[in-house]
Amino acid sequence: MTLPRRTHPRPLDIVLGRVDLTHGGGGRAMAQLVDELFIAAFDNEALNRRNDQGAFDVPGGRMVMTTDGYVISPLFFPGGDIGSLAVHGTVNDVAMAGAVPISLSASFIIEEGFPLADLKRIVASMAKASKEAGVPVITGDTKVVEKGKGDGVFITTAGVGMVPPGVAISGDQARPGDVILVSGTMGDHGVAVMSQRESLGFETAILSDSAALHTLVAAMVTAAPGIRVLRDPTRGGLASTLNEIAGQSGIGMLIEEAAIPVRPEVKGACELLGLDPLYVANEGKLICICAEADAEALLTVMRGHPLGREAARIGACREDSHHFIQMRTAMGGNRVVDWLAGEQLPRIC
């Protein structure tokens, strides 16, 4: 048989189709919505590169801009809340271009009846995260919708940053032979949020890994300005993010299951819930793809930073016209690590 080369076997059904939760899950359904609707309509060079931020030239250098909406439920979870997440997530999307984040905007959509005490708590947490990151919120917007037309509060932040000269990090730069690194354990954020969901009666000691990664990135870019790809594996987890990069760069990858760091508590919770940690969201981890020659230096820098102590080399890129992510399992067999199909955990960020 021949396998279809197209990522999406059937086009979106614009006439009868409706948006369902899989379109926001970070998997293949969302990629299809973005490709066939948004990119097709907005069609421009920066957007078409399909990165988490768009880059553009300004007098004196190159800048990036990004935006992200936060709809997480519950609003407060172990290790963070929607406010800190809205800062960290956007700072990270700027940083994944190797850029230095400069400032943020924040837009609030608040449901009528939302307690002011909760709003204050969220804003205070947001202010703290922004001060700690050294990236101020310099503009914003406030909207209120009728009761029942929103769910508490939704926050959208945007961020801009400056790319250091000589840095050209982008999802389409990975080449066969390049090495794949991750900055730490996979799946902490998703499991921490999941443990707080009302319908789940289990408690874990797992905290979300939500953190701003720009200082880690700055150290990495200084050590190896030639880093090819940086990306934070949020929705869809490590698996979907690697598939995205493989598609952008037109390559395949081979990773080693035994080399991927996963906390035992996360593994245990995932067993219980029938989840695969490779598909669970992270909010304070990054994937780095670099030339073999840079790998050791980068690992040393990462492990010397508080947010990269458990950094690990998990595999390598290779030629593959099907852009498969293949994994050698801990048992010694082989499997594909595919895009997330459907929706694993709704509203995780």
Added chain:
Amino acid sequence: MKYIDEYRDGAKAQAIAGAIKAEADPARTYHLMEFCGGHTHAISRYGLEDLLPANVRMIHGPGCPVCVLPIGRIDAAIWLARQDGVTLCTYGDMLRVPGSQRLSLLKAKAEGCDIRMVYSTQDALKLAQSLPDRQVVFFAIGFETTTPPTAVALKQAKALDLKNFSVFCNHVLTPSAITQILDSPEVRTLGTVKLDGFIGPAHVSTIIGSRPYEYFAEEYQRPVVIAGFEPLDVMQAVRMLVRQINDGRFEVENEFSRAVTRDGNEKAKALVAELFELRRTFEWRGLGLVPYSALRIKEPYAAWDAERRWDVPQDSAPDNKACECGAILRGVKKPTDCKLFGTICTPENPMGSCMVSAEGACAAHWTYGRFRDVEMTRQ
């Protein structure tokens, strides 16, 4: 991690693989069917086929509860979800199973039906208590493993006199399905499907015990090894089956002795017998009408039976003409024999049920194993 890592030890797997290779007779083939979707998933997720010699082949059986439910029952669930005041809840995988007219519960939810995903029957009960103005219907599916929790929920609903809770019962029975496969013409008379032995269910057997399989082993002269769902369990079961076949034995052996006894869980069995009775016949996807293969709620609990509370349509809807799920569930065809596989049928847009659950043969092959097809065409 305790009790997980022990059963996922790569070095031990290689040692068992070596033993299987040494013991398997190169002059013959071994066609082994794993009945359960849990085993199908373990084989694919851990790449166990790569550890077996070429003459030991695994055939995926019908033991995926999501896969065997016929389209008519999915349509009925969607019909229920569309009734006034109804909140339908079920396990996650069911949401994506395609019914007729390209609908699924997930799509019905996007159209405005109140459909919720729950992790347990207890969540379903709590949902009913928290929504006193809604009629909460639990769409119950699964083999013998998921039946006792449904029974518990029904008992609690009765004890609490919870009037806004009911169960749409679709619980099915493993032994009847195995008999149906062994009696199928492809296995019995045509000989087109070779079946030399079975890996018996893990979780199902914790409830029903190993005794029910003794009949098949004897009557159909096929060895059965009950195995756990961890990769080392599967490897060890394959080795035990190869040995039985080499010795000309056809016994029921229990690899999963840490959880399965000969008589199973008496308490659970008694509870199920108290609340459920056999349906005279029930439609299975792929196997057709199978006599005495499913359960319905007994009369004393009729008030909590969604099929009695509503006039639920009992129509049977045909599968997509090109869909080979039926033949795949019987072991007659492989996923790659289906024209829809990977073309218009993928886990995002499943046409047939085998593509929905991670335990389905098609989804498992597409998600974990499709690089093998490329290697075949390259050769």
